[in-house]
């Protein structure tokens with residue numbers, strides 16, 4: 001006997017599959033051939049598939065492989081394995097931190113990391129990252145990420161020139177750059193961050209200046225925070241599901257060492273911990289780091305628990321500009337996008353012609369995320385025709401001089 005939740009699970013799996021392939025005409029025809037119908041609702045960004053018997057469900061599954069690129073619903077095939085990826089990364093980090101401390105203990109005390117740790121508490125509070133993300137209500141900021149691979153995705157892009165990519169992001173309109181510095185899981189290094197920092201300094205004389213940099217790693221000790229600051233980061237990521245009650249201790253250390261933090265949460269309890277710890281910027285990860293499931297609806301619900309002065313960031317699985325507009329209309333201040341931008345950038349790199357080179361698709365994608373289209377607030381005529389259109393609920397005074 002099948003339980004309701006099993007059915008629901010199967011449905012979610014299919015929805016992930018459908019939304020991944022919905023625009024592929026070939027796929028549509030294959031489904032039609034097997035009498036499987038689906039529809040896409042333009043107003044709610046929802047995809048539905050109609051399956052009236054289990055044979056069809058099996059057929060649907062056999063027609064293609066599952067993928068987690070769907071922005072709305074994702075079901076990873078390994079999510080039932082019970083393996084907790086986060087815990088295994090944290091074990092590895094504990095070893096890395098011990099090695100770093102040992103190395104510093106053997107070096108002279110004027111090592112910049114040791115010196116910064118010694119100056120803990122003497123830094124003025126910073127708000128560069130906060131201000132870069134906080135625009136008027138219903139205006140979106142983009143944090144663009146540099147990420148070569150991930151445990152859930154495998155290879156994403158080789159990113160031979162992280163500095164150059166950060167410039168494309170900046171020119172496209174990104175407000176901040178996130179750099180993954182975990183080598184084993186994500187293929188990034190602190191050296192990438194240093195290069196990005198250097199590249200961003202070229203915008204020093206321009207408004208609003210260099211994009212602040214977020215060190216994206218699994219921070220469990222303040223030595224990593226001092227290390228981030230010395231490499232040029234303005235902010236670090238603190239993951240509540242990794243730190244629990246220690247979130248407060250590390251957040252206070254972040255402020256005391258002159259940095260800011262993006263505090264990442266996945267559920268209501270974690271929102272409470274983040275707020276009680278003094279977080280000012282809270283990221284709601286659409287992707288659960290324990291099993292990699294992605295749910296946009298969940299993130300939208302959680303955001304409603306945040307007080308208005310908190311900068312809210314929707315993280316992960318965002319590739320469709322319409323999803324960015326939806327998140328903006330739902331009140332998110334910023335989105336954090338990695339894979340979609342990296343793959344767009346590398347696609348453009350692969351195009352060899354002289355004329356196509358200058359227009360990088362990552363640039364275009366950021367522009368599209370920031371455009372004023374809206375499904376919720378679009379004027380009804382264009383909305384009826386296209387399901388989207390001009391007319392976002394955006395405050396037009398956001399253009400600064």
Ligand SMILES: O=P(O)(O)OC[C@@H](O)[C@@H](O)c1c[nH]c2ccccc12
Nearest residue numbers: 285315316317318336337338339340
């Ligand atoms: O590549 P995506 O799906 O656009 O996701 C980016 C970012 O949200 C993701 O890299 C991320 C969010 N929180 C993290 C914590 C650790 C490592 C990575 C992450």
